[in-house]
Amino acid sequence: MTIKNNRFRYALAAMAGAVAVMIFVFAKPNDFGLGRNMEIVINMMRELSLSYVDPIDSDRLAERAADGMVDDLDPYTEYIPEKRMSEFELLTTGKYGGIGSLIRQKEDYVRIAQPYQNSPADRAGLKIGDQIIAIDGKDAKGLTTEQVSSMLKGEPGSKVQVTVKHLDGTQQTATIRRERIAIPGVPYAGWVANGIGYIRHSDFTEGCYEELRNAIERLRGEHALQGLILDYRSNGGGILQEAVKILSLFVPKATEVVSTKGRTEESRQSFSTDADPAFPDLPLVVLINGNSASASEIVAGALQDLDRAVLLGQRSFGKGLVQSTRSLGYNAMLKLTTAKYYIPSGRCIQAVDYSHSQEGSVRSIPDSLISEFKTRAGRKVYDGGGIMPDICTDPEYISRFAVTLYALGFIEDFGDDYMRRHPQQQINLRTFSITDADYADFMAFMKDKKVSYESDTRRALRSLKKAAKDDRFGELSKRFEALEAELKDDTQTNLVTYRKEVMKTINDDIVLRYGYSAGMIEHSLKEDAEVAEAVKVLRDTTEYRRIITRQDTRRPNKK
Secondary structure (H helix, E strand, O other): OHHHHHHHHHHHHHHHHHHHHHHHHHOOOOOHHHHHHHHHHHHHHHHHHHHOOOOOOHHHHHHHHHHHHHOOOOOOOEEEOHHHHHHHHHHHHOEEEEOOEEEEEEOOEEEEEEEOOOOHHHHOOOOOOOEEEEEOOEEOOOOOHHHHHHHHOOOOOOEEEEEEEOOOOOEEEEEEEOEEEEOOOOOEEEEEEOOEEEEEOOOEOOOHHHHHHHHHHHHHHHOOOOEEEEEOOOOOOEOHHHHHHHHOOOOOOOOEEEEEEEOOOOOOEEEEOOOOOOOOOOOEEEEEOOOOOOHHHHHHHHHHHOOOOEEEEOOOOOOOEEEEEEEEEOOEEEEEEEEEEEOOOOOOOOOEEOOOHHHOOOEEOOHHHOOEEEOOOOOEEEOOOOOOOOEEOOOOOOOHHHHHHHHOOHHHHHHHHHHHHOOOOOOOOOOOOOOHHHHHHHHHHOOOOOOOOOOHHHHHHHHHHHHHHHOOOHHHHHHHHHHHHHOOOOHHHHHHHOHHHHHHHHHHHHHHHHHHHHHHHHHHHOOOHHHHHHHHHHHOHHHHHHHHHHOOOOOOOOO
């Protein structure tokens, strides 16, 4: 114990000495506070590690201190320890070493939730619903999804033996060679109307530019491509350089498409396209929504500022901040916000002000600070609140009840049962739907299931009833109680009320089993009102031209 403490004391002393040298060499003359606080942190770690009543994990102590340093800055600045580096790599590159499948927990076992198309898991015959009963001969009963994931991942080229129980009760043991799994940034490209192509672009991971370009080239090779819909809905962004390369497909060479400005000289950069556009005149409609953020907003906003596309949907998220990474040694990293980005009109679309977050005053950009800018053609656009589309649509209604059923696993469980009863069925991915009899089976399946769900109406009534009681409005309180008693909010009633939304969720789950994620996207297109509106705009060349040359957008915070 004494030897260990002495070693730790010496290590801390050496660290403190190193910190002192670094402060002397690198700190500015007025940075006395930085040196003082660093010394305090080192001294505090020393005292806690050596003198606290119970043993303390020094690694955990340091990790929590690092987390605390960035906790109240902004949501994007974070400390990434070594144990999370593989997760960070997956987010930025979309690649990892493994068998290529999503998994989910059900009772005592982990199941296959979705094998990626043509992945090692898919080629080995693993299917949605398969129960993983052993890995490398070790019983998998009781293992968590995190434990199973760790066992299935590994160096590309290494092998893992997986034993599964299929939905029909048969067992299979497969020796699977792990590969570098690349999650596609462009999961689907196809046709939504005669001459009108559609591409779903889901994230800006490494290599997505090549995926997008190849997808457009493939469509152009299949038929005459008269217009293209780029779907950036719920695309959370990613690598800025990929966004710049994608813009080079559509706008002239040497066009500045984004610039960044921060406190340091390094953070002040300008990014321009460096190649002649492959598709300079292809009419474009870009779909965005409230979850389109970061790099997807750069692409959408730059195309709008350059009058190169019609934007359709809802106001985007409003993330105008740029993150950079800094190595901290020992395979740890700091991801920190270093700049704001500005699209061609000069606007920054950041919607939240984090500049005073350390005083607890995070806020949306107020109307008084929103400024007007002009596109290349002179159209009015605005900063401070995301990208406003040229054509605003209402967001798709999503039933909380249907989402709850899916989150609780009931949709997937019924899908497993459906596949057992239809082992040889073939379906049309675009038109498939379960029948009324199938939905009746689902209602019967749900009869003994507990669903923790409360409708918005019941919650509102409960709140009104409490308010009436607190304000001593006795008669009103009784009326609210009577209304609450009349309100039918049980599972079977909700299955009737939200039948359309629940059926859609079931259909998506079953289509996924036949057509993977691409098939599910294709299936969703037939009832997508925004895609239909985009097709209409692309077919009306006069209206398309009017929008990109003359139509202003509205202020982002104006209702």
